[in-house]
Amino acid sequence: MGKDIEVGGEFRAKDYQDPPPAPLIDAEELTQWSLYRAVIAEFIATLLFLYITVLTVIGYKSQTDVSKNGDGCGGVGILGIAWAFGGMIFVLVYCTAGISGGHINPAVTFRFVSG
Incomplete structure (x- = not known):
């Protein structure tokens, strides 16, 4: 899966080895606290x-x-709704960054934790 480097019209072999692909589901992963901690953080966020x-x-x-x-002119308005969404994303990413990598999407965390 590595790329060869073309230098002056010739391909030079890569100077590293690609790691083997990780298994999709690893049974050892289910015994680690880091997985459950990330799942809890993502769920709460x-x-x-x-x-x-x-x-x-x-x-x-x-x-x-x-x-x-x-009141027709009351409420937070469209800008307030946008600030609520943006502010919540900022706060939750900041709070969960050290636990699960700072994603609010649990699918991203599961992929990074298991990969």
């Missing part, structure tokens, strides 16, 4: 992200609904 951002959108909708005595 994903849960908090969805909870805060969905509540921001629902709150904005209910605060601006004039049929329910809401």
